[in-house]
Amino acid sequence: MLLAGAAGLLVGIYGADSTRLIQLYIVGVFVSFTLSQIGMVRHWNRLLATERDQAKRRHMVRSRGINTFGAFFTGLVLVVVLVTKFTHGAWVALLGMCVFYATMTAIRKHYDRVAEEIAAPDATADDMVRPSRVHSVVLISKIHRPALRALGYAKVMRSDTLEAVSVNVDPADTRALREEWERRGIDVPLKVLDSPYREVTRPVIDYVKGLRKESPRDVVSVIIPEYVVGHWYEHVLHNQSALRLKGRLLFTPGVMVTSVPYQLQSSEAARKRARKRQNWVAPGSVRRGPAERAKDSSSHT
The missing domain is CATH 3.40.50 (Rossmann fold)
Structure with missing residues (x-):
């Protein structure tokens, strides 16, 4: 809902002009492309550290080379777009990413802090106060x-x-x-x-x-x-x-x-109204009896 509201706000601000909105799209797309390619390079590096089979290692090295090639060129396009289109609206996408990153990082830190605070102590039940x-x-x-x-x-x-x-x-x-x-x-x-x-x-x-x-x-x-x-x-x-x-x-x-x-x-x-809505049958459909509903329940179980 937040993303939908933000998208609607941007459409209103930019007057639904695709020429102006494309700047935000390009930044988002190439950031995603670059990060995904870098992530795959890290993935292959982790596998190569433990893999001993030569055939599999050759496959991993080849895949890592392809992802490195992709990360380089998508990153290059991203830099060009940020430099040339920054004042044309690309800064909005960059600012939005920074805000989302900071927000999600803070949420993650909060959950980690709460999990650490409520973690059960290393003691038996008899030792608890x-x-x-x-x-x-x-x-x-x-x-x-x-x-x-x-x-x-x-x-x-x-x-x-x-x-x-x-x-x-x-x-x-x-x-x-x-x-x-x-x-x-x-x-x-x-x-x-x-x-x-x-x-x-x-x-x-x-x-x-x-x-x-x-x-x-x-x-x-x-x-x-x-x-x-x-x-x-x-x-x-x-x-x-x-x-x-x-x-x-x-x-x-x-x-x-x-x-x-x-x-x-x-x-x-x-509660009765809610039950009636649940049991309501559309015209032309067949109402199932208790036996059929019990059979469906047992099959799902």
Whole structure:
């Protein structure tokens, strides 16, 4: 997509004039020709360093000579084009190649650095440092089906300690939450965080960081109930606080974030529509039964 966008931009800048655009084409083509021929020369040099069969060596030497000849003349044409057509547009292609080379080199260095950083140490599993305890925190705003599912999931995880955390954004809502919590007899302690500015993200972040500061060897598992919706505009209306929290918690060492999804009716409807599109048969075609589809699946397997 980036290449297509850049090509469209060049076509617009040069007014689709092939006489002006040919300068960029010539530079790209002869750079590719020259580099490919040089690469083949290096290839034959590597093979000749280990090959002992005389017949094969003669073939390699002949091939290396052909590629050397090609690299010389394509390189010569490239130099001529760069000198004579540089101010006519060849500089654009040269600049683009340098930018792409620098970008791809930086990306490669980044991947190499990440691979080195996350490489497993030369030690057995018993030598690896384990957390002393796991402290699970379930974020609660109201008692509804998603919250109850998240609480049930947290109980199954059997953490060392488990608590529910809510942020006091509205005193009346918080009071109603406490009353319903006690009425239902939920056997998980509920902790309410004060938020004088009606902010949800910062109190939770500060509380989690406080847990980490008290017990640096403990792992804090933050469990967040989330809605699964079926329409794009519903994403704007739901899960915004959860997204902000996850984005901030990702930068906190020793904190694990778990999303517990709850599928709304719109997501179920979207899933059914997708299934109908997959099963749709064009007019004139034959619908295959389960036996035929199972046969195709087994043959692919």
